[in-house]
Amino acid sequence: MADVALKGLNKRFGDTQALADLDLSIRDGEFVVLLGPTGAGKTTTLRLIAGLERPDGGRIEIGGRNVAGEAPADRDVAFVFQQYSLYPHMTVYDNLAFPLRAPVRKLGAEEIDRRVREIARMVRIDHKLENRSTRLSGGEMQRVAIGRALVRRPAIYLMDEPLSSLDAKLRAELRLELKRIQKELGSTLLYVTHDQVEAMTMADRIGIVAGGRLLQVGTPREIYGNPASLHVAARLGQPHINLLPADLLPGANPPPGTKTIGARTEHLDIIVDANANAKVDWIEHLGDQNHLHIQVHDHKLVTLADPYLAIRPGDRISLTLRDPLYFDASGQRLG
């Protein structure tokens, strides 16, 4: 395990600036998630660290040493791809043991066996060790693929949307497991995804990337509660943060230069009031909570409400802002 530092990384593909002056340090034992849409530069970052691409400029340090001149195999990283690629003719056991059997590792058979069984238990595939890898469900295959990366103890694990091909239920289960395993092993992990829930739930720190730039880095709570810009505020939160003109609702105290107010769905206080200027359009009953879709003048808002609140479509309500966020015309946070 080791610290990893990216300093002023740049990468172009033809006319596209894939990465622009990216600085990021990942501490030993830290789980960092890069969150951004397709094309933001997330996967390029991983490929640069792994040595699968060469940067146009900047430094990559693993454990304090500059790895620019090193071949991928010498960099001591393990990569988990989006699509699991297992050796189809091997059993689960042999797939897991394969990375350890490389002659350069000089590991004894007993040590290999111990590590394979330990990791198999962690990724919950220990009951299928003797199965051929082709005889597994998609979720099981991906667990083996993750296990095969974890069985080694590299300086850093690089993971590229490893859960995206799984169904929702399994994804939720593996999120929790991956985070536990990482903490248990004390691994350093850089994980990229476009799924905000994965970022929020697993990361020690999230890096928000867009257009090849790192916009903000912080803990999930910092990024959610204290976003630096409109773009970052809109990346996290389900439903989306409401973006409103500064004078639409009471409860705000906008500093000079405020163009837009951001109100998270849980930061709108509702009072049912027949004379109020907001109207409930419709109500989404999600079971544990209701989403109220509200119209105020020409603006549409979504807010959370307790499922037991007696309210119907067509009801008039008054809305008050609580802890709103203020943004200027360029989308930068104010106050």
Place this chain on the structure above:
Amino acid sequence: MADIRIENLRKQFGSFVAVQDSTFRIHDGEFLALLGPSGCGKTTTLRMIAGLELPTSGKIHLDGEDVTFNRASARDIAFVFQLFALYPHMNVRKNIGFPLLSQGMPKTEIRQRVEETARLLQIDHILDRSVSGLAGGDRQRVALGRAIVRRPKCFLMDEPLGTLDAEFREVMVHELRELHNRIHATTVYVTHDQHEAMAMADKIAVMNHGVIEQFGTPQEIYSKPATMYVADFIGSPPMNFMRFTSGLQTGARSISLQGVDVSIPEVHQDLAEAELALGVRPEHIRFSDASPLRGLVYGSEYLGTNQVVAIETSSGVIKARVPANRNFRIGETVGLEFNPAKLALFDCQSGRAIASALYSEAPHG
């Protein structure tokens, strides 16, 4: 607009029963979601309503008329498929107008209808663009436009959002429901995604192995699940099951879980000793140091508006949805309290809910 009645509808493919004696009704203007995993019979049911598949037995009434054996083209419905097929060589306007053109409608009327439809879907600014350059969402809107423009009696949709990424699906879920609020067309929507069904539908039919396990409003299905299957399929995270062995008597107000008395809604049936499960929704769990029911924190997931905490108990790992303002440490001991009025009980053998005050109270909201 249409009222659809399905009576004892059944479909067999050889010896395989795809749909087993379904009976339900979709009222005029209602949005029904057929929800279940792949192979549960939801698409087969939809295809029978469309006339693309003939039932083995049973009846389908559309606005009182028996259409069971009518051809698809004679049913006045519009089908929106999972993979939206557009005519790549035509622009948006021609794609939307095509169904009207093939009906022989005069050009001026087509033009008017297409523009009206495009405004409804907020794609009027791209009417003269080629469809090949459009983003996924706009392509989906054009496909919807082509279905709406005919003003059919009802819409049948087969996972129309299945291929979109998560963020965009959320946007389209809202758009589809808003569209429904504007045009009030009877809609049958097939999906395997419980969130889509909960967010859009007036009624949901939860299907499993060709059988409708429960038919009701999203709130009923969520708060009063008829079976363990439904309780597990709906909700994210799903309902927690804490298993125990006991008999039950009518009038019972508590059960014993790990030696701790837990209050429950009044039981309305007698049951000999059996393996039972206490069903607890994640948001009906609270942490209380005073509670004798203990667990260890297994992990926590911060979600911004709230957080989900996994807790290891002697009845397995359960998940609680609690406010986001507290930090939990893995391995920390916590006391657990449940909201007694909201607890369900199931017979693990049959998977069916045990009758109790939970199921007889008037629906809320």
